Amino acid sequence: xxxxxxxxxxxxxxxxxxxxxxxxxxxxxxxxxxxxxxxxxxxxxxxxxxxxxxxxxxxxxxxxxxxxxxxxxxxxxxxxxxxxxxxxxxxxxxxxxxxxxxxxxxxxxxxxxxxxxxxxxxxxxxxxxxxxxxxxxxxxxxxxxxxxxxxxxxxxxxxxxxxxxxxxxxxxxxxxxxxxxxxxxxxxxxxxxxxxxxxxxxxxxxxxxxxxxxxxxxxxxxxxxxxxxxxxxxxxxxxxxxxxxxxxxxxxxxxxxxxxxxxxxxxxxxxxxxxxxxxxxxxxxxxxxxxxxxxxxxxxxxxxxxxxxxxxxxxxxxxxxxxxxxxxxxxxxxxxxxxxxxxxxxxxxxxxxxxxxxxxxxxxxxxxxxxxxxxxxxxxxxxxxxxxxxxxxxxxxxxxxxxxxxxxxxxxxxxxxxxxxxxxxxxxxxxxxxxxxxxxxxxxxxxxxxxxxxxxxxxxxxxxxxxxxxxxxxxxxxxxxxxxxxxxxxxxxxxxxxxxxxxxxxxxxxxxxxxxxxxxxxxxxxxxxxxxxxxxxxxxxxxxxxxxxxxxxxxxxxxxxxxxxxxxxxxxxxxxxxxxxxxxxxxxxxxxxxxxxxxxxxxxxxxxxxxxxxxxxxxxxxxxxxxxxxxxxxxxxxxxxxxxxxxxxxxxxxxxxxxxxxxxxxxxxxxxxxxxxxxxxxxxxxxxxxxxxxxxxxxx
Numbered sequence: 001x002x003x004x005x006x007x008x009x010x011x012x013x014x015x016x017x018x019x020x021x022x023x024x025x026x027x028x029x030x031x032x033x034x035x036x037x038x039x040x041x042x043x044x045x046x047x048x049x050x051x052x053x054x055x056x057x058x059x060x061x062x063x064x065x066x067x068x069x070x071x072x073x074x075x076x077x078x079x080x081x082x083x084x085x086x087x088x089x090x091x092x093x094x095x096x097x098x099x100x101x102x103x104x105x106x107x108x109x110x111x112x113x114x115x116x117x118x119x120x121x122x123x124x125x126x127x128x129x130x131x132x133x134x135x136x137x138x139x140x141x142x143x144x145x146x147x148x149x150x151x152x153x154x155x156x157x158x159x160x161x162x163x164x165x166x167x168x169x170x171x172x173x174x175x176x177x178x179x180x181x182x183x184x185x186x187x188x189x190x191x192x193x194x195x196x197x198x199x200x201x202x203x204x205x206x207x208x209x210x211x212x213x214x215x216x217x218x219x220x221x222x223x224x225x226x227x228x229x230x231x232x233x234x235x236x237x238x239x240x241x242x243x244x245x246x247x248x249x250x251x252x253x254x255x256x257x258x259x260x261x262x263x264x265x266x267x268x269x270x271x272x273x274x275x276x277x278x279x280x281x282x283x284x285x286x287x288x289x290x291x292x293x294x295x296x297x298x299x300x301x302x303x304x305x306x307x308x309x310x311x312x313x314x315x316x317x318x319x320x321x322x323x324x325x326x327x328x329x330x331x332x333x334x335x336x337x338x339x340x341x342x343x344x345x346x347x348x349x350x351x352x353x354x355x356x357x358x359x360x361x362x363x364x365x366x367x368x369x370x371x372x373x374x375x376x377x378x379x380x381x382x383x384x385x386x387x388x389x390x391x392x393x394x395x396x397x398x399x400x401x402x403x404x405x406x407x408x409x410x411x412x413x414x415x416x417x418x419x420x421x422x423x424x425x426x427x428x429x430x431x432x433x434x435x436x437x438x439x440x441x442x443x444x445x446x447x448x449x450x451x452x453x454x455x456x457x458x459x460x461x462x463x464x465x466x467x468x469x470x471x472x473x474x475x476x477x478x479x480x481x482x483x484x485x486x487x488x489x490x491x492x493x494x495x496x497x498x499x500x501x502x503x504x505x506x507x508x509x510x511x512x513x514x515x516x517x518x519x520x521x522x523x524x525x526x527x528x529x530x531x532x533x534x535x536x537x538x539x540x541x542x543x544x545x546x547x548x549x550x551x552x553x554x555x556x557x558x559x560x561x562x563x564x565x566x567x568x569x570x571x572x573x574x575x576x577x578x579x580x581x582x583x584x585x586x587x588x589x590x591x592x593x594x595x596x597x598x599x600x601x602x603x604x605x606x607x608x609x610x611x612x613x614x615x616x617x618x619x620x621x622x623x624x625x626x627x628x629x630x631x632x633x634x635x636x637x638x639x640x641x642x643x644x645x646x647x648x649x650x651x652x653x654x655x656x657x658x659x660x661x662x663x664x665x666x667x668x669x670x671x672x673x674x675x676x677x678x679x680x681x682x683x684x685x686x687x688x689x690x691x692x693x694x695x696x697x698x699x700x
Contacts, residue, residue, distance in 0.1 A: 079108075086112050095122040095153060119149035127156050129192040159187060160194045167198065170214050171207055171680075173695060178553035181214065182513045185221045195219045199258050206681060210692050213676025220257060220473075221510045225517075227253035227477065230263070231432065231484040232518045238487060239427045241355050245270055245323070245345045247428045248338070248435060252324035254477035257464045261324045269327045273305070274349040288377035289352060290390060290400075293367045296350070297343055298398045305332050306339035306394040317459050318442045318474055321435055329463055336395035337363040337434055343394040355425035357391060358434055360413050364401060365392045366425050389423075429485040436478035436485075443475040466670035468646055476503055484518070488525040497523075498539035506606075506648075509549050516546060552604075560593065560600065562699040570595045570639050572655060575700035576679055576689035578667060579643070579658045587666055588643030589689055590658075591678045592650060592696075598640050602696070605642045605650040644678060646670040662687040 081089075090113060093102060103113040112118075120140075130136040139147045169180040184191055198215035205211060227250035234240055234247070249266040256262060277299055278284055284292065300306045308314060309331055319325040319333065323341060326334035334342065340356045343365045347354035353368040369375045369388040380388075391401040406423060415422070442459060449456035451468075460467035479500045486493050504511060523542040527533055537544060562568050573579070577590050592602040641658065642650035646668060664687050672682065679689035691700055 079106075083112055087115070087118065090118055091121065095119070095126060096157075098122075114150060116144040116147065116149050119153055120144045120147070123149055123153050123156070126153065127193050129189040131188045131190045134190075156190060156193075159190045163187060163191045163194045167211070167214065167218075171210050171692070174557060174693065175555070175695075176553060178509060178512065178549060181218055181221075181510045184218045185225065185510065185513050188222060188225070192219060192222060195222075196258055207692070208681050209672075209676035209689070210680045211676070213673065216257065216673075217510050220254075221508075221514070223253040223256045223262070224477070224480075224508075224511060225514045226263065227251070228480055228484065228514050228518050231481055234429050234432075234485060235487070235522070238429050240429070241425065241427055244341055244348075244356070244428050244431065247432050248323040248341055250432075251435060251439065251474065251477050251481070252322045254473045254480075255322070255462055255465055255470045256324075259464045261328050261463075266324050266327060270345050270349060273327075274346050277346065277350070284350070288375065289367060289369055289373070290375040292350060292352060293347065293354075293375075293390060293392060294398075294400065296347060297365075297392050297394050300343060300346070300394060301398055306334060306342055307396060308333035308335075313455065314458060316442045316445045317461075318439070318471060319462055321438045321442060321474070322462075325463065334395070335438055336393070337431065337438065339395040340365040340393075341431065343392065353387075355427075356431050357423060358426040358430050359406065359422050360410070360415070362393070362395070362409075363426075363431070363434065364406070365394055366390070366423075367392065368425075391423075432481050433485045436481040439474050439478040443471055443478075446471055466646075466673060469670055469674075472503075472507065476508060479503065483522065488522045489529045493522075493526045494540070497542075501539045501542065501545045505545050505549060512546055512549055515542065520546075557695040558600070558602075559695070560697050567595045570637075572639070573641065573658060573660065574688075575691045575693065575697045577660055578662075578664075578687055578689070579660050580666070581653065582657045582659050586645060587661070587668060587671060588645050588651065588653065589671065589675055589679070590641050591644050591693065592642035594640050596637055596639065598652065601640055601652065602642055602650055605652050606648050607652050644671065644674060646674060649677065 078086075086109070090098060090102070098113050098118075103110045124140070134152070139152075163184055166180045166184045170177050170184075184195075195215045195218055198211050199219065201208060201211055201215075230243070230246050230250045233243075245267055246263050249263045252261065252266070253263065277296060280299070281287075281295060284295075287295065297306075305327070308320060314320070314333065315335070317333065319329065320335045321338065323334070323338050326332050326338050326342065337356065340363045344354040344356055347365070347367060353370075355366055357364045357366045367375070367390050369380075371387065372380050374380055375388050375390055391403070391406060393401050403423065410422065446456055446459055449459070457467065460471045462470050465473075479496060482496060483493070483500060504515065520542055527536075539545065562571065571593050573590055573593070575590055575593070578587065579590065580587055592605070594600040598605075639655040641653050641655065643653050645651050664682075664684050675682065675689050678691070678693050680692040681690050682688075683690060691697065694700070
């Protein structure tokens, strides 16, 4: 090999890099990753090269080489560079270009370009998320030569290509869209890196809204699948006390979106806090259990990691129910149940036995003495005695809570019998269930507040995502938790099943793969456990709802054309136009129409509680027949549309109630995001959305 002619034109920067003195390259803004050793040899070679090079310099981002002639005999070729320099160059080169070009230049470069340490670096720099079966943590700690890093990188790139192909199918047609979306989700964490790229695709993309929406939908579904998998592990283990951090962190996964604060982040944060506490308490090993517990609760409260500043105003804020938000977001506000869980998770890492105690209305933390010892470190005088327990309130107190205090509070609540049950440590499923109830309470409170109420805005605000959508997603997660934390042999396992299936089918149909994998087996167990099974249909039958979604996904598009003058006259508005409802003043985007009546409107479509009056007055299908039995031709000739709103995909609206708007600033952010479900991009000049459903409405 004598030159770099085989390298792609996009790699002309590499030629310029090789012509620069290495001291200049070292000072560039792209620091060379130090992934190889023997750097002192590189510096020595730098000096030799600089002696032979003519003066070069960089100016305004371009490489400017001095016109001083340089003898060909003194100009070193790439072959003269030692392997250490080549390796540093390869750390700048993309793995794709390494495979396609660099390795083909010579036998020597083929060997250097295939070194396991280089491909280990490529794997680490190219991909963040990995499926568990890769065992990436174990591989990263092993010797590079023992792992097929290049093959692993190629495997991941092939997965990315498959995800890209499936996403094109999702964007290209509504037919089979759910099937393609589920295939992406089943890939799992290996798909997340590519999906994250699509979530942040450049604004110039022709299908930016659709691509971002469906990439986010797949990403969110994968995150929810991870959460449900954590909860499903407690089936058959209702008394388990293990994994509290991940079980509570699973709620965060329902509102994670494109953020990095996932389950691993939560676990690592607890590990880091534990190490910090140990570092600040060098005499920890000499303390008794009571001293350790009190030191920990005071340390947490002094750093504002538990409790909240203004409980009278913000107690029901959604973020207070989420342990990941409590750990990472200032001011670290949390409910008593989350504050107690934070204490317990760190206490367990410090070697203490600590669990939450599900005291009514205010969860506490309990700490057990070690076997054979008291909480103060003395030997237990009574053999086989029950372990001594202390109680703490990390939410509101630096001091120990006595049993007398707890019992007096129970009396205030009206409990006079069976009080001991509330003083016992609660297993993880109980704590998850209590957290789900708190999330549902936040959701219920929001329903009674106006959208522009400052308290409502604060209640729904999280680090990422759209507030109203986050609230619904968190409530959906709470419904999942209730189904999975309850054993299917319980006679009331299905008490909220119909409500769950309704929300799932209407808003989260991409989670069909999760329902099939985790909920269907529980549903079958529940049916089998019934002494006298009864017929179940519709929203009570999991398999029937899944079948309905498959049928809708496989239905061929129904084409609606503007092929007559009468249709042009009747249908005054077009797909993608933005309007304000004349009566209810909400903003919507037209995504369907029927020239007369509602029979040819896209199905399913909905009429919500705010539009029932409109339906009864204008809809010939739902309206009662006239007393004389004759058809009301005025109603029958009404033109109807469906529109997209943040709360529903297709809401029915009569043409007479539509008022087109041309001010893009009136479009809510959540609606702009959700528009990607039906539209490819937004044309700001005309204040309309470009249709991505032309297979249904080719003339719009």
